[in-house]
Amino acid sequence: MNENGSAQVALAARFEEHRPRLNAVAYRMLGSLSESEDAVQEAWFRLSRTEDGPDAGEVRNLGGWLTTVVGRICLDLLRSRQSRREDSLDASVQAFGETHIPDPVVTRADPADPEVEVLLADSVGLALLVVLETLAPAERLAFVLHDMFAVPFEEIAPIVERSAATTRQLASRARRRVQGSTPAAETDVARQREVVEAWMAATRAGDFDALLELLDPDVVLRADTGELSSGLSKVVRGAAEVAGQAAMFARIAADQHLVFLNGMPGLVALPGGEAVSLGSFTVVDGRIVEINIIADRERLQVLTRPLRDA
Numbered sequence: 001m002n003e004n005g006s007a008q009v010a011l012a013a014r015f016e017e018h019r020p021r022l023n024a025v026a027y028r029m030l031g032s033l034s035e036s037e038d039a040v041q042e043a044w045f046r047l048s049r050t051e052d053g054p055d056a057g058e059v060r061n062l063g064g065w066l067t068t069v070v071g072r073i074c075l076d077l078l079r080s081r082q083s084r085r086e087d088s089l090d091a092s093v094q095a096f097g098e099t100h101i102p103d104p105v106v107t108r109a110d111p112a113d114p115e116v117e118v119l120l121a122d123s124v125g126l127a128l129l130v131v132l133e134t135l136a137p138a139e140r141l142a143f144v145l146h147d148m149f150a151v152p153f154e155e156i157a158p159i160v161e162r163s164a165a166t167t168r169q170l171a172s173r174a175r176r177r178v179q180g181s182t183p184a185a186e187t188d189v190a191r192q193r194e195v196v197e198a199w200m201a202a203t204r205a206g207d208f209d210a211l212l213e214l215l216d217p218d219v220v221l222r223a224d225t226g227e228l229s230s231g232l233s234k235v236v237r238g239a240a241e242v243a244g245q246a247a248m249f250a251r252i253a254a255d256q257h258l259v260f261l262n263g264m265p266g267l268v269a270l271p272g273g274e275a276v277s278l279g280s281f282t283v284v285d286g287r288i289v290e291i292n293i294i295a296d297r298e299r300l301q302v303l304t305r306p307l308r309d310a
Contacts, residue, residue: 028144029074031102039073078137101224102129104261126280131181143174193265204253211243216287226296275304
């Protein structure tokens, strides 16, 4: 192998050392597992092309250089998403808005894989990712890179093409939105499992009173059905309304199974072995305050592949 080939192999090995962190950055930025992988791979392409790669000083801080590159790629993707939404001619989306539930990481058990642990560090649940979806692209970038990955504002500012002071304000605005919208969820896996299993039992039994007992009075349920409703997510609020909605799923309740979504207990419905829904639960003080359901068949085929491959 010639000298250039050896250098490329060494650079690839260094890149792989940073891949788990880069995947974690991209996942929080995009909320999409496939797009996150694509963004990280694009960062490798840029690194491997000499003319687009870092200079000698940046190579010494390769992790920092790659983090900013991935951030820039994700920012471009988020802006493209926003532009597509604004250009949408779908009157229903224009009138009611679109709430997209991000991809969860689905596992059969509490994940022990080191790469999965890095991806899900800091308890990045679906409830948080749903809130991040509401942020403007630059706000999301500033918040994710600074608050979650401790990237200095001076390094974030060139990515969003703002001053460091303005970038700090972007992160502060995003932080207030996140703190005001994301409840202090249960982090004890065993306690959340008890609540989710009780929900599953009550749903199977059609026990409306038991369902009400498990729900916070102000609970919110989102059901992302994908193409079945032009990408719109149905939002239901209030304990009685959500318990009534659960009754609609009674026919598949017997086919519900416990899984882990982003490291916390959730449910998958597998009638006939085909996934028809994934449900994540946010639990506070023993009661469910938020339920996020993905019922988009096309996405479910991809998201539940780890269950079939296990």
